[in-house]
Amino acid sequence: MSTAVPGTTGVREVSVFGDAIAYFNEAAALLNLDPGIKAILTHPSRQIIFSIPFQRDNGSIEVYTGYRVQYNFARGPAKGGIRFHPGVTLDEVTALAFWMTWKCAVVDLPFGGGKGGVTCDPRTLSISEIERITRRYAAELVEVIGPDKDVPAPDVNTTPQHMAWIMDTYSMHHRMNVPGVVTGKPLEIGGSRGRVEATGRGVSIVALDEMARLGIDPKGATIVVQGFGNVGSIAAKMFVDAGCKVIGISDVTGAYVNTNGIDVNGAIAYAQEHHSLDGYRGGDKMSNQAMLEVPCDVLVPAALEKVLTVENAARVKTKLIVEGANGPTTPEADHLFARNGIAVIPDIVANAGGVTVSYFEWVQDRQGYFWKEAEVNERLRENLIDNFGVVRDLARARGTTYRTAAYMVAIDRVVRSLKARGVYA
Ligand SMILES: NC(=O)C1=CN([C@@H]2O[C@H](COP(=O)(O)OP(=O)(O)OC[C@H]3O[C@@H](n4cnc5c(N)ncnc54)[C@H](O)[C@@H]3O)[C@@H](O)[C@H]2O)C=CC1
Numbered sequence: 001m002s003t004a005v006p007g008t009t010g011v012r013e014v015s016v017f018g019d020a021i022a023y024f025n026e027a028a029a030l031l032n033l034d035p036g037i038k039a040i041l042t043h044p045s046r047q048i049i050f051s052i053p054f055q056r057d058n059g060s061i062e063v064y065t066g067y068r069v070q071y072n073f074a075r076g077p078a079k080g081g082i083r084f085h086p087g088v089t090l091d092e093v094t095a096l097a098f099w100m101t102w103k104c105a106v107v108d109l110p111f112g113g114g115k116g117g118v119t120c121d122p123r124t125l126s127i128s129e130i131e132r133i134t135r136r137y138a139a140e141l142v143e144v145i146g147p148d149k150d151v152p153a154p155d156v157n158t159t160p161q162h163m164a165w166i167m168d169t170y171s172m173h174h175r176m177n178v179p180g181v182v183t184g185k186p187l188e189i190g191g192s193r194g195r196v197e198a199t200g201r202g203v204s205i206v207a208l209d210e211m212a213r214l215g216i217d218p219k220g221a222t223i224v225v226q227g228f229g230n231v232g233s234i235a236a237k238m239f240v241d242a243g244c245k246v247i248g249i250s251d252v253t254g255a256y257v258n259t260n261g262i263d264v265n266g267a268i269a270y271a272q273e274h275h276s277l278d279g280y281r282g283g284d285k286m287s288n289q290a291m292l293e294v295p296c297d298v299l300v301p302a303a304l305e306k307v308l309t310v311e312n313a314a315r316v317k318t319k320l321i322v323e324g325a326n327g328p329t330t331p332e333a334d335h336l337f338a339r340n341g342i343a344v345i346p347d348i349v350a351n352a353g354g355v356t357v358s359y360f361e362w363v364q365d366r367q368g369y370f371w372k373e374a375e376v377n378e379r380l381r382e383n384l385i386d387n388f389g390v391v392r393d394l395a396r397a398r399g400t401t402y403r404t405a406a407y408m409v410a411i412d413r414v415v416r417s418l419k420a421r422g423v424y425a
């Protein structure tokens with residue numbers, strides 16, 4: 001099956017953006033969305049592609065490709081992370097920026113959606129090479145990002161250090177200190193307490209909320225987490241803190257399963273020391289694909305897109321899927337989960353904790369007044385639970401999945417902003 005990719009250069013085999021649009025269309029049909037509004041919302045506002053020439057440590061020159069997609073500005077400045085990965089394409093970045101639009105709206109933040117990336121493999125680059133690439137990336141975007149234009153943040157393979165380089169480069173170009181140009185910064189330069197943990201914390205908040213509704217006692221509940229970076233490792237730790245038993249973890253090197261329970265703190269320490277889980281002995285090693293089929297109460301995909309597909313969905317044995325990653329489930333798999341009675345908390349709700357605390361960081365930077373971590377965490381919990389409640393109520397009322405209800409809530413909020421501004425007139 002091939003899917004047209006509006007706003008991008010071509011037609012791809014089931015593109016990531018194509019999957020994303022399929023989800024949007026299901027909700028748009030239930031909202032009876034006006035065709036003109038639908039056309040606006042299925043086209044990115046701006047897609048920027050640029051070259052990043054840089055010098056390797058050995059003196060040779062290479063050129064990488066950088067992207068920033070500013071999908072929609074109806075509710076405020078574009079907002080979303082920057083990904084450094086060999087698989088980054090315009091199609092993927094467009095889908096990720098599209099999802100940011102709905103994510104910010106569904107948790108009611110005054111932001112539009114954006115996302116960026118560089119097609120590169122950071123594992124083959126030194127830290128000074130990565131710094132040169134990051135600074136060049138920021139310099140290329142200096143006119144189009146900013147606290148009131150577009151506010152990047154970390155995503156796969158980028159960290160507070162990358163955000164510090166971007167903030168510093170942007171501030172040098174503007175000849176003044178501009179902390180609000182990025183979020184997810186180190187605390188020393190205007191970062192927010194709790195941002196590093198926020199996405200994983202948010203995953204556990206909505207998961208535990210839904211587990212209570214499903215009658216799954218957290219004490220001893222079995223959890224499988226794919227991806228052991230910022231989102232997956234922190235989510236795993238929060239599940240353990242709540243009394244759950246994490247029985248499977250994985251990263252790019254493979255999966256590690258222990259039905260007696262993984263020592264998550266030990267695994268985090270191991271991954272920090274060895275820069276991956278490679279060689280980890282706290283569980284039986286298996287493939288990432290096989291781990292997704294291990295029976296568990298809650299499955300948390302927290303790595304990349306399209307890991308739950310029509311190929312494996314029928315073999316997934318869980319009660320609840322909580323999407324830490326963006327776009328881990330294809331529409332076909334999602335339909336199968338709904339038919340099989342597996343609840344799915346969709347990415348735009350489940351991983352919205354990160355951008356919520358990014359919003360708090362942006363507010364704190366503008367105020368120049370920084371909150372205590374307990375205040376950040378409490379406001380995060382309140383915002384996620386309240387907005388997940390709105391989604392759950394709509395899902396019940398309309399008989400939809402949480403995903404369709406989440407898109408309906410988000411689309412409705414974006415459309416109200418569009419109409420108030422009159423930009424479609
Ligand atoms: N960092 C954040 O605040 C947010 C991240 N996300 C999403 O969460 C997901 C993970 O992001 P981060 O944890 O920030 O990235 P990260 O770079 O910190 O970690 C990514 C993890 O996924 C693993 N991984 C990569 N390819 C894999 C594969 N094929 N199979 C299994 N594991 C694989 C890596 O080894 C690593 O453990 C992404 O989809 C990202 O877009 C969503 C919301 C916010």
Ligand SMILES: O=C(O)CCC(=O)C(=O)O
Binds near residue numbers: 155326351355
């Ligand atoms: O914190 C942010 O601004 C965005 C994080 C992100 O990229 C995401 O939610 O996918």
